[in-house]
Amino acid sequence: GAVVSQHPSWVICKSGTSVKIECRSLDFQATTMFWYRQFPKQSLMLMATSNEGSKATYEQGVEKDKFLINHASLTLSTLTVTSAHPEDSSFYICSASGDTEAFFGQGTRLTVV
Amino acid sequence: AQSVAQPEDQVNVAEGNPLTVKCTYSVSGNPYLFWYVQYPNRGLQFLLKYITGDNLVKGSYGFEAEFNKSQTSFHLKKPSALVSDSALYFCAVRPGYSSASKIIFGSGTRLSIRP
Numbered sequence: 001g002a003v004v005s006q007h008p009s010w011v012i013c014k015s016g017t018s019v020k021i022e023c024r025s026l027d028f029q030a031t032t033m034f035w036y037r038q039f040p041k042q043s044l045m046l047m048a049t050s051n052e053g054s055k056a057t058y059e060q061g062v063e064k065d066k067f068l069i070n071h072a073s074l075t076l077s078t079l080t081v082t083s084a085h086p087e088d089s090s091f092y093i094c095s096a097s098g099d100t101e102a103f104f105g106q107g108t109r110l111t112v113v
Numbered sequence: 114a115q116s117v118a119q120p121e122d123q124v125n126v127a128e129g130n131p132l133t134v135k136c137t138y139s140v141s142g143n144p145y146l147f148w149y150v151q152y153p154n155r156g157l158q159f160l161l162k163y164i165t166g167d168n169l170v171k172g173s174y175g176f177e178a179e180f181n182k183s184q185t186s187f188h189l190k191k192p193s194a195l196v197s198d199s200a201l202y203f204c205a206v207r208p209g210y211s212s213a214s215k216i217i218f219g220s221g222t223r224l225s226i227r228p
Binding site for chain 1: 145147149154155156157158159162164203205207213214215216218219220221223
């Protein structure tokens with residue numbers, strides 16, 4: 001199956017700093033990628049849909065100025081958590097869809113201290 | 114509203130016994146149906162999918178799922194459980210056929226296989 005690579009796997013940052021997470025589709029072109037957030041023992045919450053060459057579409061309740069998404073190429077989407085706070089600590093997962101199923105990155109564990 | 118339901122938060126099965134993880138959906142039309150598995154601190158791994166055709170779909174690691182249109186269900190099954198099957202399982206539905214279509218996930222079922 002297709003491979004989606006997400007980096008870093010984990011990151012610890014100080015409160016007030018920004019963190020960038022990369023999501024790459026390694027063997028196919030993805031015009032659309034998705035960013036999810038997962039709280040402990042819960043399902044995935046869709047944050048936004050990343051569209052190559054255009055603005056991302058954010059789900060209701062997700063602050064677009066806090067979670068900046070850039071999809072500059074057909075193989076790379078980035079999520080930047082700006083001015084991070086402890087409540088932003090979570091597991092973030094990206095995905096890219098093929099013709100039928102979606103493929104997921106390994107996830108990024110963000111801890112803000 | 115479109116939704117996916119996994120009625121069991123946790124399923125406990127003895128190793129070697131058959132297992133079933135339940136999933137029902139409420140989506141119009143003929144959606145794509147999926148099962149994914151998640152191990153701790155990892156992303157989701159694709160197990161299997163139903164697009165069209167035979168109602169019994171076979172997937173990775175010996176798992177299979179049965180599509181039932183009249184009951185709008187897509188239960189995950191395995192004839193003989195392994196301890197290594199212990200993980201979090203998600204049922205998912207893609208209502209649209211475009212790769213840009215959002216996927217709707219169930220709440221997840223934690224499968225625990227005891228030796």
